[in-house]
Amino acid sequence: MTSRLAAESSTPRRRTVVKAAAAGAVLAAPLLAAPAAGAVEAPAFLHGVASGDPLPDGVLLWTRVTPTAEAVPGSGKGPDTRVGWEIAEDRAFRTVVGRGTTTASAASDHTVKADVRGLRPASAYYFRFFAGDAYSPVGRTRTAPAADAREELRFGVVSCANWEAGWFSAYRHLAARADLDAVLHLGDYLYEYRTGEYPAAKYTVRPHQPAHEIVSLADYRIRHGAHKTDDDVRAMHAAHPLVAIWDDHEFANDAWSGGAENHSPATEGAWAARRDAAKQAYFEWMPVRPSIAGTVYRRLRFGALADLHLLDLRSFRSQQASVGSGAVDDAGRTITGRAQLDWLKSGLAASDAQWKLVGTSVMISPVAFGSLPARLLAPLAELLGLPEEGLAINVDQWDGYTHDRKELISHLRERGIEDTVFLTGDIHMAWANDVPVTAGTYPLSPSAATEFVVTSVTSDNLDDILHVAPDTLSTVAETAVKAANRHVKWLDMDSHGYGVLDVTAERAQMDYYVISDRTDKNATSAWERSYRTRTGTQRAERADAPVK
Numbered sequence: 255m256t257s258r259l260a261a262e263s264s265t266p267r268r269r270t271v272v273k274a275a276a277a278g279a280v281l282a283a284p285l286l287a288a289p290a291a292g293a294v295e296a297p298a299f300l301h302g303v304a305s306g307d308p309l310p311d312g313v314l315l316w317t318r319v320t321p322t323a324e325a326v327p328g329s330g331k332g333p334d335t336r337v338g339w340e341i342a343e344d345r346a347f348r349t350v351v352g353r354g355t356t357t358a359s360a361a362s363d364h365t366v367k368a369d370v371r372g373l374r375p376a377s378a379y380y381f382r383f384f385a386g387d388a389y390s391p392v393g394r395t396r397t398a399p400a401a402d403a404r405e406e407l408r409f410g411v412v413s414c415a416n417w418e419a420g421w422f423s424a425y426r427h428l429a430a431r432a433d434l435d436a437v438l439h440l441g442d443y444l445y446e447y448r449t450g451e452y453p454a455a456k457y458t459v460r461p462h463q464p465a466h467e468i469v470s471l472a473d474y475r476i477r478h479g480a481h482k483t484d485d486d487v488r489a490m491h492a493a494h495p496l497v498a499i500w501d502d503h504e505f506a507n508d509a510w511s512g513g514a515e516n517h518s519p520a521t522e523g524a525w526a527a528r529r530d531a532a533k534q535a536y537f538e539w540m541p542v543r544p545s546i547a548g549t550v551y552r553r554l555r556f557g558a559l560a561d562l563h564l565l566d567l568r569s570f571r572s573q574q575a576s577v578g579s580g581a582v583d584d585a586g587r588t589i590t591g592r593a594q595l596d597w598l599k600s601g602l603a604a605s606d607a608q609w610k611l612v613g614t615s616v617m618i619s620p621v622a623f624g625s626l627p628a629r630l631l632a633p634l635a636e637l638l639g640l641p642e643e644g645l646a647i648n649v650d651q652w653d654g655y656t657h658d659r660k661e662l663i664s665h666l667r668e669r670g671i672e673d674t675v676f677l678t679g680d681i682h683m684a685w686a687n688d689v690p691v692t693a694g695t696y697p698l699s700p701s702a703a704t705e706f707v708v709t710s711v712t713s714d715n716l717d718d719i720l721h722v723a724p725d726t727l728s729t730v731a732e733t734a735v736k737a738a739n740r741h742v743k744w745l746d747m748d749s750h751g752y753g754v755l756d757v758t759a760e761r762a763q764m765d766y767y768v769i770s771d772r773t774d775k776n777a778t779s780a781w782e783r784s785y786r787t788r789t790g791t792q793r794a795e796r797a798d799a800p801v802k
Contacts, residue, residue: 296320296321296322296323296325296388297319297320297321297322297335297385297386297388298319298320298388299317299318299319299320299383299385299388299389299390299391300318300320300483301317301318301320301327301479301482301483301488302317302390302391302393302482302487302488302491302492303315303316303317303381303382303383303390303391303392303393303491303492304316304317304393304491304492304496304540304541305381305393305395305491305494305495305496305541306495306496306497306498306540306541306542306543307495307497307541307542307543307552307554308395308396308397308398308435308436308495308497308554309371309397309398309554310375310376310397310398310399310400310401310555310557311371311372311373311374311375311397312369312370312371312372312373312397313370313373313379313395313396313397313495314367314368314369314370314541314542314543315339315341315367315368315369315370315381315383315393315395315541316365316366316367316491316540316541317337317339317365317366317383317390318358318363318364318365318366318479318482318539319335319337319358319364319366319383319385319388320332320364321333321335321358321364321385325360325364326476326479327363327475327476327478327479327480328363328471328472328473328474328475328476328479329360329472330360330472331360332360332364334357334358334359334360335357335358335359335364335385336355336356336357336358336385337355337356337357337358337366337383337384337385338353338354338355338383338384338385339353339354339355339356339366339368339381339382339383339384340352340353340354340381340382340384341353341370341373341379341380341381342379342380342381343377343379343380344380345380345392345394347380347382351372351373351379352370352372352373354368354370356368358385362538363475363479363535363538363539365538365539366383367541369543373397374397375397375398375399375400375403376396376397376398376399376400376403376405376557377396377397378394378395378396379394379395379396379397380392380393380394380395381393381394381395391488391492392492393491393492393493394492394493394494395494395495396435396436396494396495398435398554398555398556398557399556399557399559400557401555401557401558402557402558403557403558403559404557404558404559404608404759405557405559406559406756406757406758407435407556407557407559407560407755407756407757408433408434408435408754408755408756408757408801409434409435409436409437409438409497409754409755409757410428410431410434410436410437410438410494410752410753410754411437411438411440411677411679411706411708411752411753411754411755411764412424412425412428412437412438412439412440412679412708412711412752412753413439413440413441413442413501413615413678413679413680413708413709413710413711414441414442414679414680414682414709414710414711414712414713415442415443415444415481415710415711415712415713416442416445416452416453416710416711416712416713416714417444417445417460417462417477417480417481417484417712418445418449418450418452418453418458418459418460418461418462419453419457419458419459419712419713419714419718419772420459420711420712420750420772420773421459421486421712421772421773421774421775421777422484422486422487422490422711422712423486423769423772423774423775423776423777423779424486424711424750424751424752424767424769424779425484425486425487425489425490425711426485426486426489426490427752427767427769427779428490428493428494428752429486429489429490429492429493429494430493431493431754434493434494434754435494435495435556436494436495436496436497437490437494437495437496437497438497438498438562438613438677438755439496439497439498439499440499440501440613440614440615440677440678440679440680440708441498441499441500441501441502441503441504441615441679441680442501442502442503442504442615442679442680442710442713443481443498443500443504443540444477444478444481444503444504445462445503445713446467446468446477446503446504446505446506446507446516447462447467447507447516448462448465448466448467449461449462449465449466451467452714453713453714453718457718457773459772459773462477462480463476463477463479463480464476464477467516467522469522469523469528469531470528470531471531471534471535473531474531474532474534474535474536475535475538475539478535478536478538478539478540479539482539491541495541496540496541496542497554497562497564497613498540498541498542498550499550499551499564499565499566499613499615500536500550500566500568500615501567501568501615501616501679501680502514502568502615502650504532504536505528505529505532505533505568506528506532508574508650509529509568510568510571510572510573510574511568511569511570511571511572511573511591512525512573513525513573515574533548546593546594546597547569549566549569549570550564550566551564551565551566551594551597551598552564553601555607556607557607558606558607558608559607559608559609559757559758559759560607560608560609560610560611560757561601561605561607561609561610561611562611562612562613563598563601563602563610563611563612563613564612564613565590565594565598565612565613565614565615566594567589567590567614567615567616568615569591570588570590570591570593570594571588571589571590571591571655572586572587572588572589572655574649574650574654575587575649575654576649577649579649582649582653582654582655582656583656583657584657585657587655587657588655588657588658589616589652589654589655589658590658595658595661595662598612598662599661599662599665602665602666602669602671602674603665603669603671605671608673608759608789609673609674609675609757609762609789610671610673610674610675611674611675611677611755611757611762612674612675612676612677613677614652614676614677614678615678615679615680616650616651616652616678616680616681617648617651617652617653617678617680617681617685617687617705617707618651618652618659618662618676618678618689618705619652619676619685619687619688619689619690619705619739619741619742620652620653620659620690620693620739620741621648621651621653621735621739621742622693622738622739651680651681663689663691663702663703666702666703667691667700667702672789672790672792673762673787673789673790673792674702674703674704674792675703675704675705675706675762675787676689676703676704676705676706677705677706677708677755678705678706678707678708679707679708679710680707681707682709682710682713682714682715683707683709683715683716683745683746683747684707684708684709684744684745684746684749684751684753684766684782684783685705685706685707685742685744685745686704686705686706686707686742686743686744686745686764686783686785686794686796687704687705687706687707687741687742687743687794688701688703688704688705688741688743688792688793688794689701689702689703689704689705689741689792690702690741693739693741696740696741697740697741700792701741701792701793702792703792704762704787704792704793704794705794706753706755706764706785706794707745708751708752708753708764708766709746709749709750709751709766709768710750711750711751711752711772712750712772713750715747715748715749715750716728716731716747716748717747717748724748724749725748728747728748731747732745732746732747743785743794743795743796744783744785744796746766746768746782746783749768749769749782750768750769750772751766751767751768751769751779751782752767753765753766753767754767754800754801756801759789760788760789761786761787761788761789762786762787763784763785763786763797763801764784764785764786765781765784765800765801766781766782766783766784766785767779767780767781767782768780768782781799781800783796784796784797784798784799784800784801785797
């Protein structure tokens with residue numbers, strides 16, 4: 255609803271998952287693990303609250319109500335239930351600035367959203383929902399700066415959270431920060447696999463719900479619901495607004511416009527039905543506004559300092575080419591679709607913001623591989639989507655759609671568009687890259703942009719697959735990758751964690767943080783490395799310390 259402050263089962267499949275190689279006030283009332291629906295007196299708010307897509311004058315609020323004990327996610331059961339919401343300037347709700355009501359029904363899996371407007375820019379607010387005598391937890395959110403403001407910005411950045419692979423400690427550490435404007439989630443918020451399929455069952459810290467591979471609308475709803483019973487997920491959502499895009503695992507591995515590697519029509523039905531079910535559940539359960547044609551590509555402005563262009567690289571792409579095939583250069587193949595690429599190009603050219611941030615779910619920087627020891631080549635082939643013989647192309651990334659990449663980079667150069675920063679997830683590794691105009695002649699050829707890639711929250715990376723200690727065999731692979739790709743300034747193939755992007759008029763800096771152990775629910779967090787790009791340079795350089 256909208257308000258302007260008025261009352262109102264399968265065999266294991268090929269993996270290309272790592273494909274290429276709080277606010278203190280909110281946390282003062284700790285979130286408890288959600289009990290089973292049947293153990294509570296309904297109605298109840300078992301899945302927390304969330305906010306997202308902040309605007310200078312508003313924000314999207316979200317929750318899910320359990321109206322009766324049997325109305326669990328995906329059940330299709332439960333009566334229509336009137337849900338109220340209110341938003342205030344203080345946690346005690348003494349200064350309420352907006353109220354409204356909406357209806358939760360089985361048609362939306364009893365999720366509700368309120369698109370609130372009329373708020374002040376760059377301001378913190380507190381919100382909650384209620385149904386009958388039941389109140390939700392209190393959430394904190396923040397609006398974006400005014401369109402002409404030049405306030406400094408700070409975003410948490412995350413990607414790739416496999417429920418079975420570990421605890422979501424990265425979210426907990428982001429929730430504990432009181433200095434974030436929003437958290438940017440770059441895709442793979444959840445995974446579609448059956449229990450034990452990925453990662454290997456011996457490393458599963460908790461089983462998926464449902465246990466089978468998710469295919470139907472009920473399946474996707476159940477899995478989304480399970481994720482929002484996690485303490486750390488709910489803490490992050492209650493502390494900061496989320497800005498999210500999807501990648502493939504919100505649907506199925508290596509999804510494209512007409513199918514997916516991890517979809518078998520003979521046993522799992524029509525791809526269109528599965529895709530539509532996944533999208534419906536996503537928009538029900540995530541604090542995201544659908545945009546053009548029901549996708550997630552959209553644009554948010556954070557004052558005069560930054561425009562954030564968010565991409566959907568699954569809904570419109572051509573099927574992935576074979577590795578080593580010349581089809582990767584075919585002008586008829588696309589990763590963005592014509593309409594989205596034109597939208598991105600026009601938005602970048604028209605932007606008067608200092609920084610043009612682009613949220614892309616897969617890496618745009620090219621990656622080539624020379625010879626590597628056999629022990630490393632096979633697992634890297636699995637992680638990076640390469641043949642075991644070793645080759646340059648990861649066909650699920652922009653490397654598999656070079657015509658779109660060339661057109662976009664040429665556009666940046668020809669129109670003199672500077673200070674473009676690509677923010678990327680997907681590959682379960684941390685990278686800091688220049689985006690070269692011509693990789694083969696870099697650094698003699700210029701850089702058109704920079705790219706900061708964050709590692710996974712929990713999903714497997716190199717040391718997990720090899721079952722070795724971090725920073726052992728991976729150092730050989732990292733050295734080889736940088737030697738063959740001089741535009742790659744840094745990468746870490748072993749760690750799990752998150753990023754914090756700090757943006758000022760002079761520079762954009764990514765601080766990379768790692769967690770101590772993904773299988774430890776109380777894992778600690780530590781700063782690992784920082785890279786920045788100074789305005790006008792289109793180059794990434796190391797920074798000596800994280801931003802305070």
